[in-house]
Amino acid sequence: MNSISIRLIVFAVVFGAALCVFGAALFGMFLRAVLPKHHLDADSKDTVQLGIGVIATMAALLLGLLVASAKSFYDTQSSELTRMSANIVFLDRVLAHYGPETKEARDMLRAAVARALDRWSHQDQQHFQVEPGAEMLYDKIQALSPQNDAQRALQAQASSTAINLATLRWLMIEQGSSSVSKPLLAILVFWLAIVFASFGLFAPRNTTVIATLFLCALSVSGAIFLIIAMYTPFQGLLQISGAPLHNALAHLGQ
Secondary structure, eight states: OOHHHHHHHHHHHHHHHHHHHHHHHHHHHHHHHHSOGGGGSHHHHHHHHHHHHHHHHHHHHHHHHHHHHHHHHHHHHHHHHHHHHHHHHHHHHHHHHHOGGGHHHHHHHHHHHHHHHHHHHHTOSSSOOOOOOHHHHHHHHHTOOOOSHHHHHHHHHHHHHHHHHHHHHHHHHHHHTOOOOHHHHHHHHHHHHHHHHHHHHHSOOSHHHHHHHHHHHHHHHHHHHHHHHHTOTTSSTTOOOOHHHHHHHHHTTO
């Protein structure tokens, strides 16, 4: 799925949530006009407000849970990218200390990082994948013929780092399949719609109130946008910084 498709889906979800919540507020205003007067007296209003208070509390807790979960995922991906970038530079330096025999392996590593950054800049994948050619790179390292203990130690270190890079890469790919829980998101929107319907039920029908409810619906939908955007950290407006990988590329081959 390309970045345009993802953005269209995110826009559809956020716009749909805003429309649902604001529409519920307008529906509440409609009910106010058609319900009998005794349904809107003080006792009825107090009872409705008690029930809505419970729902609003649950909605706030669920919204906080979803934001915290999305932020944790976003921070984890950013941290793993930084760690991967550091491992790439470390692997290159280990190979450089081994000797000129590793030039082909170092060139392969640098080319793989450059390709990954190019894919990221074009956003042609749903999940950014750093691909240092793990299998081929590992084979190149294993094919080295160390001549002394120092080279044998460097070869072992390079092999271990290459394995760690491959493991970290696949971990990021598997984590990239995570997404916001759709049932939880649907329940959240449903609860918010009930809350906003209660607002409309007891609110006067004037431009100021309608505009305020509209802005509130947009604000709530903005929170939903943040949740979805943080689950796609390599694309969109909340894209994580690629500075660590760019810095790593600048140090490769030196």
